Amino acid sequence: MPASVPAPAPVAPGSVPAPAPGTLLVDGIGELVTNDPAHGGGPLGRLTRAAVLIDGDRIAWVGRSADAPAADRRLPAEGRAGLPGFVDSHAHLVFAGDRAGEFAARMAGARYDGGGIRSTVAATRAAGDGELRATAGRLRREALRQGTTTIEIKSGYGLSVADEARSLRIAAEFTAETTFLGAHVVPAEYAGRADAYVDLVTGPMLAAAVPYARWMDVFCERGAFDGDQARAVLAAGAAAGLGLRVHANQLGPGPGVALAGELGAASADHCTHLSDADVAVLAAGSTVATLLPGAEFSTRSRYPDARRLLDAGVTVALATDCNPGSSYTTSMPLCVALAVREMAMTPAEAVWAATAGGARALRRDDVGVLRLGARADLVLLDAPSYLHLAYRPGVPLISQVLHDGAPILPDGG
Template sequence: MIEGAGVASLLVEGIGVLVTNGPEGGVARDAALVVEDGVVVWAGERRGAPQGVEERVEAGGRAVVPGFVDSHAHLVFAGDRAEEFAARMAGRAYSAGGIRTTVGATRAATDEELAGNVGRLAGEAGRAGTTTIECKSGYGLTVADEVRSLRVARGFTEEVTFLGAHVVPPEYAGRADEYVDLVRGEMLDACAPHAKWIDVFCERGAFDGEQTRAILEAGVARGLGLRVHAGQLGEGPGVRIAVEMGAASADHVTHLTDADVDALASGDTVATLLPGAEFSTRSPYPDARRLIDAGVTVALASDCNPGSSYTTNMPFCIALAVREMRMTPEEALWAATMGGARALRRTDVGHLTPGARADFVMLDAPSPVHLAYRPGVPLVSRVWRAGRELGRESPVSRRGREFG
């Protein structure tokens, strides 16, 4: 994703529908947006827009929405698992064990190969409207490989998550507790300076509740924020641990008890739904309607990874959420923008109200409903991040922070 030249002030006018996610409805028609020095300073009906800007862009009736905030992605890896996907489509069930295939390929890759792959995926995401993305480690599972994965991720985003507790690697087979000790000790000591968050895959075939809690407590002690993979393959303790420990998000949450829903509704933990995973594994989709009606804050994210959700496309996830998870188009867009921001505990992104970072997307459509109404169509026309228009054709040609 190539950043274009920035300007000190910018007026985008002639917007058919402007979604701001603001407190008063969050939608304006025949609207305009004014940006100064990368920050939104005005948004509303065009007739009230301030003048005297350095540059004008005519939207021609197109819709403008906040840049997508993808709060769950696994971009640092090598290889692919296309054969595994094909086998699932032929009837084989999904399990967490396939992660180990990617671990082997990632360990064998060079730093340059890993960075090149992240750059490729970051470019895809940016061209599809993502302006903030979270990136996890978790395919190295040695001290050295987890550290280098985090260093690679930090070249592209500040939302970096240490996921040494993804699965137990082959060399620790039958010795899960020893691996947990490594993760919350030497590995965490080496990785914490390079990460903002810590995550655990709390699931059968990965880590149980006691192990999850121990790893998260060690992360808190080193100043990291908490995230939890919970309830993807079946009911378990992950959601309640996330809420009890004040995690920013519990992710997947496909399988929930009533107690899990009540816990999420009563706490500050965001339920991050990842419909790309259900699409790719032919698993039941989460019931977003159940969560929303209970008062739970919901986010949508891509879960981009080579095994169970090999997509960077947030509009695709929005379409799935509307079609398969009983969300309205408005709810799905909010979850992919403001919901993702809340899952990352960010107040500067996910909305287009004064003071927000000027991350926005122009759609080649008159309404954001078209994101779900026209699934699979490349409706993202132009993308701005911090007031700079991003190139839409060229891949990433340099290493450097692309998201934040």
């Protein structure tokens, strides 16, 4: 997959309205994070007393309010901070049921081992399309209200040809960033026959998934798929024209990160247990280390060492890993706060990772940044600075979201 691929519009935009005709000037922004270093202010490209001109669904101008061009309409920011919409590059929104009981057991001391995935598979297979669509839509709207304008959605809770295809078909109604994760775990009917299941994933299941998928993913982990099986899955996806992503090194050391680097995957996700060689692979290549602090929060597991990765020059993204078992949150602001408090990231590093970093993990250059020609995805905070995302955790700071140039109402519609 090319280094930067503008994704098509999703099949159905859900509740997002179309932008009004003409230009819109958002001005009076107290502090604006652009992620465009051309503006100065370091990698965040920070501007003060700033404005953004939107034409349709694209950014037409960024600069100081005093220099702003005329526009057909005006949205006063009244000193609020602004930043690009969050880019959540790892989420599992198509499923049925929940695993609240499993969460309670973990909080009482039970260990997370990924085994609960199979219970969600059973519930998802039993659910109708309407139920799956309603859950995915509810979570997508929830994420949008919290500033997430670009989201990736994986399959992985069907694990049959028909159920994986319908999961991706439903996911494509809410995002262009759809990922085929048929290799999530080995389903019960293939117990003891993992290689046979890999043959299914790389054959009929992949053929059914390709019309609805942009990416191929595999859970390369003990209890899921080993290095050879993961390689077969990723090679088949690449041959079918899909970009590559890898669930890697979450529960313990393993070959996932090295495999992601070798095959040029866009991202290696989790990256909790890394060797020096793993870090070197990530630093030397283009694979983004996508860190998912919501999973560690929900499983009481060790957090990834973001400081080690950043100091080595690795590109880091933050994402929610929203799923019913190990990270049932759609909140990118929560992930920013956790990254700062628990993973030794600075607020600036965490905000960049949650916006531009996520865009890098999706090989996109039209989101996660506010510059001429980028998609008009802008978030305003009820705060004077992006610092408040970590400084005031748990507080609903998202004041306004513009997605593809359209203001989103408080109810997400």
